[in-house]
Amino acid sequence: MKEIDTVPFEVNQLLEAVYFRYGYDFRHYARESIERRILYRVVHSELDNVSQMIAKLVHEPDYFNLFLNDMSVTVTDMFRDPLVFKKIRTQVFLQFKTYSRINIWHAGCATGEEVYAMAIMLEEEGLLDRSQLYATDFNNHSLTLAKEGIYSQQHMSKYQKNYKKSGGKNKLADYYHTKHEHIKFDQELRQHITFANHNLVKDKEFAQMHLVMCRNVLIYFDHQLQQRVLNLFNNSLVDRGYLVLGREETLGSAKMHALFESVDAKYRIYRCTACV
Numbered sequence: 015m016k017e018i019d020t021v022p023f024e025v026n027q028l029l030e031a032v033y034f035r036y037g038y039d040f041r042h043y044a045r046e047s048i049e050r051r052i053l054y055r056v057v058h059s060e061l062d063n064v065s066q067m068i069a070k071l072v073h074e075p076d077y078f079n080l081f082l083n084d085m086s087v088t089v090t091d092m093f094r095d096p097l098v099f100k101k102i103r104t105q106v107f108l109q110f111k112t113y114s115r116i117n118i119w120h121a122g123c124a125t126g127e128e129v130y131a132m133a134i135m136l137e138e139e140g141l142l143d144r145s146q147l148y149a150t151d152f153n154n155h156s157l158t159l160a161k162e163g164i165y166s167q168q169h170m171s172k173y174q175k176n177y178k179k180s181g182g183k184n185k186l187a188d189y190y191h192t193k194h195e196h197i198k199f200d201q202e203l204r205q206h207i208t209f210a211n212h213n214l215v216k217d218k219e220f221a222q223m224h225l226v227m228c229r230n231v232l233i234y235f236d237h238q239l240q241q242r243v244l245n246l247f248n249n250s251l252v253d254r255g256y257l258v259l260g261r262e263e264t265l266g267s268a269k270m271h272a273l274f275e276s277v278d279a280k281y282r283i284y285r286c287t288a289c290v
């Protein structure tokens with residue numbers, strides 16, 4: 015019999031099974047990276063093939079939680095791509111200074127470093143008191159860590175450098191307390207942030223936003239899902255609201271280019287031109 019590669023077929027079956035059993039829909043995630051992560055788990059579970067993994071996933075909820083973690087790449091940093099933050103500070107915030115209330119949504123916030131960076135920047139520009147930040151992810155484990163606001167001290171010198179490059183006015187250490195090997199961000203920052211589970215694949219908009227930050231999330235989705243999520247942001251934003259994507263991410267269609275104008279192409283900052 016002719017040898018054929020059954021992995022793509024088995025992966026389809028697995029994604030259908032996960033959707034049927036747990037309601038999580040990964041069918042429109044970027045195929046190459048999803049296959050790679052599934053095969054990694056097959057090897058590390060000492061299974062012979064993807065089909066064996068389907069049975070395990072369907073019958074073992076704890077194993078599914080492991081799978082869920084595999085599907086969620088939570089790599090992040092404070093002031094990641096600092097010049098993007100600088101641009102937001104100098105350009106977007108100029109507009110925000112004329113607003114009485116500011117809503118910001120960090121979609122796919124991972125362990126929260128990005129949202130604390132935003133809160134610090136708002137504080138330094140005198141905007142935090144009128145701001146509400148929403149930080150969402152579908153990974154509950156990451157959200158728990160984000161909510162705690164506790165991070166390893168070993169990253170802080172790198173974050174301090176990023177902070178300065180982003181236009182930081184003080185010392186990053188002014189915003190946290192150190193205990194042993196860890197730091198915890200101050201309550202003054204945390205009280206402006208709401209952390210919540212939100213799945214970009216199926217959940218709806220939940221408030222009117224002035225800025226949506228969704229960086230390094232769309233790269234894990236296929237074109238169809240990217241367009242769905244961009245539509246969701248379009249529905250979430252106030253008219254002339256801002257959208258910031260990751261360095262490798264774009265609007266990807268003529269339809270989206272009709273809904274958003276580019277504010278800064280290099281830093282992937284867009285503005286909604288047709289929001290309600």
Ligand SMILES: C[S@@+](CC[C@H](N)C(=O)[O-])C[C@H]1O[C@@H](n2cnc3c(N)ncnc32)[C@H](O)[C@@H]1O
Binds near residue numbers: 087090125234260
């Ligand atoms: C690489 S991190 C990006 C973190 C941060 N935005 C940054 O740029 O540093 C990607 C995050 O997207 C989240 N994510 C992936 N699929 C998601 C979905 N369907 N709904 C919500 N979050 C999702 C992952 O759990 C992960 O925390």
